[in-house]
Amino acid sequence: MNGAVFHFLTTSEEREAYVQAVLRAVKPGGHVIVATFAEDGPEKCSGLPVMRYSADGLHAQFGAPFTLLEQEREEHHTPFGTVQKFIYCLCRKNQN
Numbered sequence: 001m002n003g004a005v006f007h008f009l010t011t012s013e014e015r016e017a018y019v020q021a022v023l024r025a026v027k028p029g030g031h032v033i034v035a036t037f038a039e040d041g042p043e044k045c046s047g048l049p050v051m052r053y054s055a056d057g058l059h060a061q062f063g064a065p066f067t068l069l070e071q072e073r074e075e076h077h078t079p080f081g082t083v084q085k086f087i088y089c090l091c092r093k094n095q096n
Helices: 012-025 055-062
Strands: 031-037 066-077 083-093
Touching: 012 055, 031 055, 055 066, 055 083
Parallel strands: none
Antiparallel strands: 031 083, 066 083
């Protein structure tokens, strides 16, 4: 699943629908990588409001069906000379 859109999901209903799609798409034991803006990342992107997350906060969106295996931060330098801070989370879907 592509996690690069998750930070654009600003309502709980949108996030829940995304998580449900991930639950259906990823088999038990399968992995998902989700990238979003970090807590200290931009508040908007392309003029749109975004959500920002810590690794624990992002993992909490996906909940108990997933185990957080790894996390990594990145400072992405845009072509416009700005820095966007991201958090990446690698999670494994738990066995039933």
